[in-house]
Amino acid sequence: MPYHEPDPGDPNVLVGIEMPINVDTTEDMAYVFAEEFARIGFDKERIMGIFARPFYVGAHRAFLELGACRTEQIVDECLEIWSQSKRKIS
Secondary structure (H helix, E strand, C coil): CCCCCCCCCCCCCCCCCCCCCCHHHHHHHHHHHHHHHHHCCCCHHHHHHHHHCCCCHHHHHHHHHHHHHHHHHHHHHHHHHHCCCCCCCC
16 A cells, blocks of 8 residues: 555544534533643643643633633642642743
């Protein structure tokens, strides 16, 4: 099989699907982003910066749909739990 043509039987071929979204899934997505960055040691300012930048499409979409206030609450919750970690990224 040629290099650039995917083999339909290959289990490693990436497959994308469209998922319906609503406020609940948007909040879940925001929690996942906030938790991920809190766990690796980002501070509140840096995490909120990620949500505010359009470059980070998923996080920014959650930010736009939930608003700055709700996003900040989510970030605060995640930092409260995960800031116990000794890892810090500078």
